[in-house]
Amino acid sequence: MAAQVTNYQCPNCMAGLRFDGASGRLVCDYCSNSFDVAMVEQLFAEKEQAAASAGVDPRWDISMTGNFSAEEAAHLRGYTCPSCGAEIICDDTTAATSCPYCGNPTVVPGQYQDQLRPDYVIPFRLEKTAAIEALKKYYKKKKFLPKGFSEANHVEEIKGVYVPFWLYDGEADAFMRFHCTKSTTYKSGDYRVTDTDHFRVTREGTVAFEKVPADGSSKMPNAHMDSIEPFNYVDLRPFSSAYLPGFMADKYDEDAEFCSPRANERIKNSTEQAMLGTISGYSKVTREYSSINLRRGDVKYALLPVWLLSTRWSNQSFLFAMNGQTGKLIGDLPVDKGRYWSWFFRIAGPLAAVLAALLFFVF
Numbered sequence: 001m002a003a004q005v006t007n008y009q010c011p012n013c014m015a016g017l018r019f020d021g022a023s024g025r026l027v028c029d030y031c032s033n034s035f036d037v038a039m040v041e042q043l044f045a046e047k048e049q050a051a052a053s054a055g056v057d058p059r060w061d062i063s064m065t066g067n068f069s070a071e072e073a074a075h076l077r078g079y080t081c082p083s084c085g086a087e088i089i090c091d092d093t094t095a096a097t098s099c100p101y102c103g104n105p106t107v108v109p110g111q112y113q114d115q116l117r118p119d120y121v122i123p124f125r126l127e128k129t130a131a132i133e134a135l136k137k138y139y140k141k142k143k144f145l146p147k148g149f150s151e152a153n154h155v156e157e158i159k160g161v162y163v164p165f166w167l168y169d170g171e172a173d174a175f176m177r178f179h180c181t182k183s184t185t186y187k188s189g190d191y192r193v194t195d196t197d198h199f200r201v202t203r204e205g206t207v208a209f210e211k212v213p214a215d216g217s218s219k220m221p222n223a224h225m226d227s228i229e230p231f232n233y234v235d236l237r238p239f240s241s242a243y244l245p246g247f248m249a250d251k252y253d254e255d256a257e258f259c260s261p262r263a264n265e266r267i268k269n270s271t272e273q274a275m276l277g278t279i280s281g282y283s284k285v286t287r288e289y290s291s292i293n294l295r296r297g298d299v300k301y302a303l304l305p306v307w308l309l310s311t312r313w314s315n316q317s318f319l320f321a322m323n324g325q326t327g328k329l330i331g332d333l334p335v336d337k338g339r340y341w342s343w344f345f346r347i348a349g350p351l352a353a354v355l356a357a358l359l360f361f362v363f
Helices: 037-053 128-140 222-227 256-276 337-362
Strands: 017-020 025-028 076-080 087-091 094-098 105-107 154-188 191-215 248-250 284-313 316-323 329-331
Touching: 025 037, 128 154, 128 284, 128 316, 128 329, 154 256, 191 256, 191 284, 222 316, 222 329, 256 284
Parallel strands: 154 248
Antiparallel strands: 017 025, 076 087, 094 105, 094 248, 154 191, 154 284, 284 316, 316 329
C-alpha cells in the first residue's frame, strides 16, 4: 500500500527544510531561517487538516510494474514529489530520501504507520564534514596501509542514514563456576620449583539490561553496526518524522524476533564478563560451568544515526560507518603485507635478543 510523501517546507520561502544535527532545528538553506521542530510539526499538521477539509487528495503513484520483473516490482515503491511533481522510486524499506530532480529532502511517513512506527529516534549531531575528517584521521592511525592509499582512494558516496534498531530490556539470572589457580615459582638449588594451589570459585547473581541494541536492517553489516556503539541514550527522543529531512531512513526488514538471538548472545556474554570481573588475585581463571537464564522484557524500535562512507581504491570498494552522534568510526582497510612483515621482524628481532639474554643470565 503506497503512502503519501512529505516535504517539510519553509514557512517563509516554501523551500524544503532539512534537520540540522548541530542546532537540533529544521533549517532552510535558501533563506537561512531555522525553526523549532515542534513548531514545524504543528504547522504541518494544520496544513494537512486544511487540505483534508478542502477535499484535496494527496498526489501519489503506486504504478511499479512497468519494465520491472514481478520480483523486482514487489520491493519497489513509487511516489510523487510534492515540490516539483517528479516521480520518486525507492525500495520498500526506504522511509526518507531526497528528490533526484529538485533535491528537496523527502519523508515517506506511511512507512512508519501502525506497528512499523518507531518508538524513539536519536537525531544526528555530526554533519557530513565531520565524517570526512574522521575518515582522514582513521587513515593516519593505520601503520600497514599501502602507500598512497589515503591520497589515491576517493570517497564515492557519503550518506547519513537513520538505521532501524531493536532495543531489548531484560534480566539475566546467572550461576557460574570457575577453576582458579595461584602459582608461586622459586629457585631451589639447581631447580626452579613452581607451587600451584587450586581453588573452586562460584558466582551467582542477577544482571539487569536496558536497551540492548541490534540493528534490524539486512542492508547494514552487523559487525560495523556493533563496532560503532555505544549510542548515548540521553539523546533518545520520541519519534517524529521532522528529524528525518536531509537524511535517508530505512524501516526494519528483520523483525524483533529474528534479531533476538543476537541480543541474547550479547546479554549472555556481558553477564559472563560481569561475573568474571568480580574474580581477582589468581594466576589463572578457567570457566568450568555456566548457566544463564534470560527473563525477557520489553522491546522498543528506534532509529539511530549513522554516516556511511564508501571509498574505492585499486578496483576494490571499502565501506566505513560512523556513529552520527558520537563520531566513532569503523571500516575495512587494505593491508600492505610487505610493510606488515617488515615491521614484525624489526620488533621481533630485538625482543628475541633480549629474551635470550635474560635466559642466559637466569640459568
